[in-house]
Amino acid sequence: MLLGTSAAAALGGVLAGFGTSQAVAGQAPAAAxxxxxxxxxxxxxxxxxxxxxxxxxxxxxxxxxxxWREGGKKDQLRSLLKMITDDAQRLTxxxxxxxxxEAEMAAGPSDLTxxxxxxxxxxxxxxxxxxxxxxxxxxxxLQQRYGQSDLLIQFCGQDPTVLAHAVRAVSKNLRGLAQxxxxxxxxxxxxxxxxxxxxxxxxxxxxxxxxxxxxxxAVFGTPDEPSWIANGTTLALxxxxxxxxxxxxxxxxxxxxxxxxxxxxxxxxxxxGPADPVDLDAVNEVGLPVIGANSHVALAMPRSAQEVxxxxxxxxxDGEVSGxxxxxxxxxxxxxxxxxxQRLAEADLLNTWLTPTGSALYAILPGIxxxxxxxxxxLG
Amino acid sequence: MNTKNTLKTTAALLGLGLLxxxxxxxxxxxxxxxASESPATQASALQASETWAKAAQDGMTAAFGVLHNSGTxxxxxxxxxxxxxxxxxxxxxxxNGADAxxxxxxxxxxxxxxxxxxxxxxxxxxxxxxxxxxLVASETGQLTLVFSDGSSTEVPFEVRNxxxxxxxxxxxxxxxxxxxxxxxxxxxx
Numbered sequence: 001m002l003l004g005t006s007a008a009a010a011l012g013g014v015l016a017g018f019g020t021s022q023a024v025a026g027q028a029p030a031a032a033x034x035x036x037x038x039x040x041x042x043x044x045x046x047x048x049x050x051x052x053x054x055x056x057x058x059x060x061x062x063x064x065x066x067x068w069r070e071g072g073k074k075d076q077l078r079s080l081l082k083m084i085t086d087d088a089q090r091l092t093x094x095x096x097x098x099x100x101x102e103a104e105m106a107a108g109p110s111d112l113t114x115x116x117x118x119x120x121x122x123x124x125x126x127x128x129x130x131x132x133x134x135x136x137x138x139x140x141x142l143q144q145r146y147g148q149s150d151l152l153i154q155f156c157g158q159d160p161t162v163l164a165h166a167v168r169a170v171s172k173n174l175r176g177l178a179q180x181x182x183x184x185x186x187x188x189x190x191x192x193x194x195x196x197x198x199x200x201x202x203x204x205x206x207x208x209x210x211x212x213x214x215x216x217x218a219v220f221g222t223p224d225e226p227s228w229i230a231n232g233t234t235l236a237l238x239x240x241x242x243x244x245x246x247x248x249x250x251x252x253x254x255x256x257x258x259x260x261x262x263x264x265x266x267x268x269x270x271x272x273g274p275a276d277p278v279d280l281d282a283v284n285e286v287g288l289p290v291i292g293a294n295s296h297v298a299l300a301m302p303r304s305a306q307e308v309x310x311x312x313x314x315x316x317x318d319g320e321v322s323g324x325x326x327x328x329x330x331x332x333x334x335x336x337x338x339x340x341x342q343r344l345a346e347a348d349l350l351n352t353w354l355t356p357t358g359s360a361l362y363a364i365l366p367g368i369x370x371x372x373x374x375x376x377x378x379l380g
Numbered sequence: 381m382n383t384k385n386t387l388k389t390t391a392a393l394l395g396l397g398l399l400x401x402x403x404x405x406x407x408x409x410x411x412x413x414x415a416s417e418s419p420a421t422q423a424s425a426l427q428a429s430e431t432w433a434k435a436a437q438d439g440m441t442a443a444f445g446v447l448h449n450s451g452t453x454x455x456x457x458x459x460x461x462x463x464x465x466x467x468x469x470x471x472x473x474x475x476n477g478a479d480a481x482x483x484x485x486x487x488x489x490x491x492x493x494x495x496x497x498x499x500x501x502x503x504x505x506x507x508x509x510x511x512x513x514x515l516v517a518s519e520t521g522q523l524t525l526v527f528s529d530g531s532s533t534e535v536p537f538e539v540r541n542x543x544x545x546x547x548x549x550x551x552x553x554x555x556x557x558x559x560x561x562x563x564x565x566x567x568x569x
Contacts, residue, residue: 079518099540
């Protein structure tokens with residue numbers, strides 16, 4: 001039996017066969033975003049940016065643990081979140097932060113987004129809302145340096161130099177106040193693509209990610225059934241190292257059978273185009289399933305509407321280590337990401353070539369209006 | 381002397397080009413009365429933006445920002461105070477690099493009508509001579525700016541980490557002060 005875990009990583013099939021979103025899944029958008037340019041994405045709004053937006057080409061996920069001083073933690077956290085809010089609104093508007101020694105680098109933000117989340121530790125300080133932490137999964141070989149942090153900021157943008165400055169500017173302002181646990185950099189689509197991209201196995205990733213209203217529903221829920229807070233959500237961040245040397249030895253048929261989709265075009269083995277349904281009941285001429293029960297798409301297929309997640313992951317290459325920064329947004333991880341990941345971790349054929357080395361869960365703060373600071377809904 | 385100060389701030393503004401244009405309008409720290417034909421006091425003509433102070437545990441540190449005179453008459457900043465009772469001087473820097481010399485302004489900081497005074501590392505700044513309590517990064521301090529007509533206004537200054545511009549307010553251990561001109565300073569507050 002395969003040990004190891006999974007990766008919703010490669011996956012095309014998360015939503016295959018699922019509800020109305022299937023009808024639009026896989027259709028290429030009319031226009032791909034320009035790879036670079038002085039575009040501005042809003043910082044203020046109902047939700048934080050960098051979640052529902054089409055993924056930018058580059059991302060940096062940075063985790064910090066806070067250094068508490070004497071005195072009330074709530075006050076310290078409030079000050080810190082006010083500063084991060086000020087930094088984020090300046091940077092996304094193409095301006096340097098206060099005390100910035102390289103403000104010129106902020107010009108032309110190129111779709112820069114700065115998305116802020118907190119771990120359960122900080123939620124306790126903020127009043128005790130619950131998102132919890134991720135459980136261990138089969139096959140985990142977690143490294144503490146990629147583990148749960150108090151604070152998580154997802155920086156995304158089309159221009160890696162602007163992005164580098166944003167990370168540096170925020171990091172400088174946090175010196176002394178927090179200890180950086182990790183910096184995980186990722187990249188995704190090639191020019192001309194948008195929601196889908198090739199992961200480093202060569203597979204087309206993101207084919208059936210929920211779109212539009214289905215995405216918003218999966219991420220933020222409804223007014224009656226919101227995430228941990230209205231207009232907030234959760235982010236599961238898992239780091240999967242890929243054994244590319246081992247993967248080289250696998251022939252096309254074996255690769256396609258492990259995934260349940262064809263590497264060539266992302267089409268399921270039961271269809272001819274990426275948007276075609278994943279048919280788990282289909283059998284071949286000798287009566288065997290066309291898509292194996294332990295293929296990635298079969299296991300990743302949501303068992304209910306509650307299990308739908310929005311993946312916004314990135315490839316990474318860190319020295320000689322390659323892999324996927326699996327990042328998913330979902331209303332309720334206990335009802336979606338966690339059972340899905342457990343299923344994959346137990347049996348996914350792709351686990352042979354995947355090693356999970358990082359794992360964390362964050363409460364993503366609700367969006368704010370001008371004049372507010374992130375977390376104000378909780379800290380008052 | 382005041383003429384010199386005015387020239388200096390104007391030159392600083394030109395030197396920065398348009399980088400800060402508009403900050404007085406949309407800056408998060410915009411403070412003071414909205415521009416009007418003739419503000420009743422000098423303080424009410426002041427619009428402060430981009431205001432920050434360098435985090436420090438003790439000793440000397442400094443505050444920076446853009447002070448805009450939105451009125452039609454010149455104003456003159458003569459004194460800076462805070463609730464902690466810190467001694468805060470208005471300093472100017474002359475020369476560059478290792479030859480930079482800081483000294484207390486002889487008289488106040490004059491800001492012409494409609495113009496900005498730019499307080500920045502390496503230039504004119506507000507200098508805390510000996511902190512009575514730490515300035516902690518991410519927190520917000522308040523300074524009271526007092527003008528030559530006796531009017532005053534409170535301006536928030538965001539405290540930020542800053543390790544650049546190692547002039548004498550840097551208060552680093554092992555810092556070489558030999559090139560600094562601190563004759564006018566009173567380190568005992």
